[in-house]
Amino acid sequence: MIKKCLFPVAGYGTRFLPATKSMPKEMLPVVNKPLVQYGVEEAIQAGMNQMAMVTGRGKRAITDHFDISYELEHQIAGSTKENYLASIREVIDQASFTMTRQREMKGLGHAILTGETLIGNEPFGVVLSDDLCINDGDGVLAQMVKLYKQFRCSIIAIQEVPNDQTEKYGIIAGEALKEGLYRVDDMVEKPKPEDAPSNMAIIGRYILTPDIFDILRETPPGKGGEIQLTDALLTQAQNGCVMAYAFKGRRFDCGSVDGFVEATNYVYENVYQEV
Ligand code: G1P
Secondary structure (H helix, E strand, O other): OOOEEEEEOOOOOHHHOOOOOOOOHHHOEEOOEEHHHHHHHHHHHOOOOEEEEEEOOOOHHHHHHOOOOHHHHHHHOOOHHHHHHHHHHHHHHHOEEEEEEOOOOOOHHHHHHHOHHHHOOOOEEEEOOOEEEEOOOOOHHHHHHHHHHHHOOEEEEEEEOOHHHHHHOEEEEEEEEEOOEEEEEEEEEOOOHHHOOOOEEEEEEEEEOOHHHHHHHHOOOOHHHOOOHHHHHHHHHHHOOEEEEEOOOEEEEOOOHHHHHHHHHHHHHHOOOOO
């Protein structure tokens, strides 16, 4: 039902300098797999097979990652080393990858709007690959697609965070329809704890209906002078319906060094399998 997934991957990754000086932050490996590949695998598991990437200057490694590396593959063909390529080959076989470039960094909302040309007029998933989500069974996007089938409106992933962390996230408030599911009536991008409407933080997984593009076009710059997806989603919630879903699974903030190290340890202990 939802075939396309948008990956805004144009950001600088300043917190990981110098590692990210010439390498995209989305290519940082958690053990042996780049962050963005975890996101793509999650989208494939949710039934999506058209990956749309909003890239920028210095991000060619991402495009190359999702293509054949002819020389390398030729060199190791027929040897035991070929097994190391199994996971990426599987991904490439199951999905198409299209790219467009965001020329200026004007915020997440602007990145999503830049992706309109790849998405068109249909509902789509969004993955912010900094947020690594790991769980048994259905991944976060697959859980959200199920809800989309029921509600046919935008769905955002949320998680409770400590009160002193609200300034790192978009924060929502809403009416609880059942445990872990809210109809959103307020959203604020990165509020101070005293201004936060709750401690329910937006995590980087969304299902968006395509009317979000028209709303984004009309959304003025918000927090930090950037066009915020959170502001556009609030408009969408006020005009119609947006649902927030406290997903099942673990999430690591791989946009921070602490979260990245935690994710690495967790994946090494619990997920990684030696080839
Ligand atoms: C973005 C969103 C924010 C959300 C966060 C999740 O912020 O603007 O609402 O809570 O992703 O990771 P960023 O972390 O890109 O600054």
